[in-house]
Amino acid sequence: MTARGDEATVVERIEGRLGELALRNAGGCYEIILNGAFLMDTRNGRSERRLARLALGDRPGPLRLAIGGLGVGFSLAEALSSDRVERVTVIEIEPKVIEWCRTALASFSGDALADPRVEIVNEDFATWLRRGEATFDGICLDVDNGPAWTVTDANGALYTDEGLALLRKRLKPGGVLTVWSAAAAPKFEAALRRVFDRVEAVSVPVPRGEPDVVYAASCVRTGAVSGRASLSSSH
Numbered sequence: 096m097t098a099r100g101d102e103a104t105v106v107e108r109i110e111g112r113l114g115e116l117a118l119r120n121a122g123g124c125y126e127i128i129l130n131g132a133f134l135m136d137t138r139n140g141r142s143e144r145r146l147a148r149l150a151l152g153d154r155p156g157p158l159r160l161a162i163g164g165l166g167v168g169f170s171l172a173e174a175l176s177s178d179r180v181e182r183v184t185v186i187e188i189e190p191k192v193i194e195w196c197r198t199a200l201a202s203f204s205g206d207a208l209a210d211p212r213v214e215i216v217n218e219d220f221a222t223w224l225r226r227g228e229a230t231f232d233g234i235c236l237d238v239d240n241g242p243a244w245t246v247t248d249a250n251g252a253l254y255t256d257e258g259l260a261l262l263r264k265r266l267k268p269g270g271v272l273t274v275w276s277a278a279a280a281p282k283f284e285a286a287l288r289r290v291f292d293r294v295e296a297v298s299v300p301v302p303r304g305e306p307d308v309v310y311a312a313s314c315v316r317t318g319a320v321s322g323r324a325s326l327s328s329s330h
Contacts, residue, residue: 106199146309149295170237237275255286277308280308
């Protein structure tokens with residue numbers, strides 16, 4: 096996926112934890128590129144906002160949300176727009192993405208990182224998932240372009256039965272996991288249905304190409320599925 100219409104200019108290029116990371120400006124819209132592959136931009140954000148809304152649902156507050164992958168801040172901004180939200184923990188592996196969201200990209204999230212309800216964790220999401228025990232009312236997973244298009248091979252474990260069981264373990268009873276995907280992922284949806292009680296696939300139209308898909312999964316009770324609550328170390 097490349098810039099649409101305007102020629103992109105590089106604002107900054109650095110060597111990040113996952114490889115070459117670049118911020119580009121294309122006619123006032125920003126793009127984040129990793130190792131030459133498009134990751135995200137500021138053009139739309141409808142599906143990223145939907146990711147947060149589905150995770151929150153219509154449950155009363157106070158709610159605690161975890162967001163895996165900061166991106167350009169759309170999901171975080173949407174979560175913070177609800178007065179039911181007490182705390183949002185954002186797990187982002189790239190320090191530079193966090194910096195950009197405080198500087199060049201701050202206006203696209205309404206300067207969300209300055210909100211006192213926000214906790215930023217600069218860590219690989221899978222590592223954070225394995226080491227912690229805190230539970231959340233909702234978890235938003237947006238660290239890849241989808242289950243079938245991961246940023247690193249190691250991230251593939253997040254979308255297996257074992258990875259999903261760990262995510263389920265981190266949810267409070269009635270909590271919701273939402274997962275962003277650039278396309279429908281039938282095998283992943285089947286895995287969700289093996290681990291969670293209720294699963295919904297929400298199609299979100301985009302200006303070009305096939306729709307984004309947000310998967311929402313919930314469970315009546317917390318806890319891991321028997322025999323599935325492990326995730327091999329990826330680092």
